[in-house]
Amino acid sequence: MPASISQEMPICHSTFQELYDKLVQLFHTNEGRKDLEYCGVSIYSLFESTLKATLVCQGDSEIDLTELLSKAKALTDYCDEAILLYHFKEVPDHWRRMLMDSGLLNVMIQLKGLISIRTASEAPTDFEKLEPKVQSMMSELDICLVVSGAPGPDRRSTALLVLDELQAWLTAGRRRVKERQEAPSAKRLKVDVGERQKTEKEEGAAGRLKYPIERLTEAPSFEWFLAHCNQEIPTPFILPKGCGIIDEWPAFKHHPWKSTEYLLSVAADRVVPVEIGSQYTDADWSQKMMRFSDFVQEHIVKQEKDGPPAYLAQHDVFYQIPRLERDIIIPDYCYIEAELNDSYVQRTPQQEVLKNAWFGPKGTVSPLHQDPYHNLLCQVVGSKYLKLISHQQTPLVYPREGLMTNTSQIDVEHPDVEKFPAYKEVHYLECILQEGEVLYIPPKWWHFVKSLETSFSVSLWF
Incomplete structure (x- = not known):
């Protein structure tokens, strides 16, 4: 070697x-x-x-x-x-x-x-x-x-x-x-991707949430988590920063993902699939293979407002670049054997934990959609706003037909209640997921996600 x-x-x-x-x-x-x-x-x-x-x-x-x-x-x-x-x-x-x-x-x-x-x-x-x-x-x-x-x-x-x-x-x-x-100019790349100061509006947003998701005060036991997931309708909750779930990840410490210098030292010349456009439901949305350094410089460091946003979304970058996988540690919770039911109808292939990266600038959006697995969404850099809706209310969110039945027709930020009147009856939960926090999302729960600043997240499906 x-x-x-x-x-x-x-x-x-x-x-x-x-x-x-x-x-x-x-x-x-x-x-x-x-x-x-x-x-x-x-x-x-x-x-x-x-x-x-x-x-x-x-x-x-x-x-x-x-x-x-x-x-x-x-x-x-x-x-x-x-x-x-x-x-x-x-x-x-x-x-x-x-x-x-x-x-x-x-x-x-x-x-x-x-x-x-x-x-x-x-x-x-x-x-x-x-x-x-x-x-x-x-x-x-x-x-x-x-x-x-x-x-x-x-x-x-x-x-x-x-x-x-x-x-x-x-x-x-x-x-x-x-x-x-x-x-x-040798210092140009030493930029922390999450160093931008939040605006006063963003700082106070967490306290103004109408229906906030429950925040636990400490990490629950393995047995409690398994019992919670095995409920007929498990509910989402947030594991706080400092509870020991992801705090020891190298991505927070000696291999900081906040540092573009570190990220580029590992992956500058690797080619990754990047989404171009506000969200994948838009007509002008596309994907392109892009050198990681170009993505970072053009869309993370500069964040030019004129062009369309770019998002490294739902990509198993850890399979492609194992050096980054060594920067995370899969929580034990992901290895439970939850019971199958009406909302959790199948386990992940080979019962492996499916890992995906979500890296992009402020304003990137995942439209209202649902996934088939239990999910721990780990916020490594920055913060995100999420709105969650139980799968019991599926008729109220007007799922699309065809290949995207897991995606709603609703534009969450600008809902057309005349075209989709039942959406007014939806009961939802919401949160601002902060750096170092973990959100549990049950199977088939509809969720809308928007980055409030430069954000790097890891989703763990199990």
């Missing part, structure tokens, strides 16, 4: 060589990729011949490497088109496997090219020359990882190793370049 490169050291090519050797080892035999033959003789043959040519190619032959990269890119493009022919839940494993292996082959070829570059190891221009090449390589591999899910023996672990080591290489290189600079 490559040595850690997060420590200070001269810019060198040993990291690239070690990662290249790791990929050679992964592809040493074709026993782990026999199922790729199901993609067709021509595609399988193109992959195998490109891999073989990469292994024997001399890295200083730019023409050969360019040709090999073109073939690897053709493979990933073809896989993308093939995958689009299926519903995402029905994509055959062999196409997802071919996409992942082609992505790793693409990286392997580019690493071979980087190894051949000979420059003076201490010159700042070395890093500036290699940085965009490494960024591009990471972006392409990350997209393959997210789209394919990285099936196949050792594929995910190898891809994550490559991405983690290259990110650490970039972070260390940028640190060295910054230290050589005399300009004070």
